[in-house]
Amino acid sequence: MKVSEVMTRDVQTIRPDQPVQQAASFMLSADAGSVPVIDGDRLIGMITDRDIAVRGVAKGYGPDTPVRELMTDDIICVREDDDVDDVASKMSEAQVRRLPVIDDQERLCGIVSLGDLSRDADEDAASEALEGVSEPGGKHQQ
Template identity: 75%
Template sequence: MKVSEVMTRNVETITPDQPVSEAAGFMLSADTGSIPVLENDRLVGMITDRDIAVRGVANGRGPDTSVRELMTSDIVSVRDTDDVSEAAARMSEAQVRRVPVVDSDERLCGIVSLGDLSRETDGNNAALALEGVSQPGGQHQQ
């Protein structure tokens, strides 16, 4: 099964120059913990609720801080044509719960999450991804 068959489409995005208060508002309305960051129609990062809380608020940053200042720019992504087992393995290795999905032109076309893997596959792929996510890790990423 391909990632394109299980991913969530029509993902809310934000630009690096928007304030983190807007990112937080998007997360609230979409009931999600992360938003892909696009610049000139290209994926340049991810911002998470954790980025806002830990890199932002805990360090005295206010709601007008730009997304660029708090986002993770070294992101893991998968292709829409990748097999879901490959996506699960990448999520496990990177210890992330969700990854942006790009097409052959490197344009964002969706997100695949642990929930997508557990709902749409036999559960083995979600278990593989969750195994890595559950391991003690190093630096926080996406």
């Protein structure tokens, strides 16, 4: 099964010049822990609730801080035609619960989450991803 068959396509995004307070508001309204950061139509990073708390609030940054100052820009992405089993392996290795889906021009097409895999894909893929995400000592903050 391909990522395009299970991913969420309607994704809230934010620009790097917008304040982190806006990113936090998006997360609250969408009940999500991250928002993709786009410049024009290209994906350039992700801002997570952890980025805001640990890189921002804990270090004294205020709510008007631009997203670009706190976002994660070294992100792991997948493609629409990637196999869900491969995506589950990437999630497990990186210990993340969601990955942005991009096209050949690095434009955001959607997000694939652990929930998407467990709802719509085979259970082995979701189980593999969950095992890796649940391991202590996470490598990635995406």
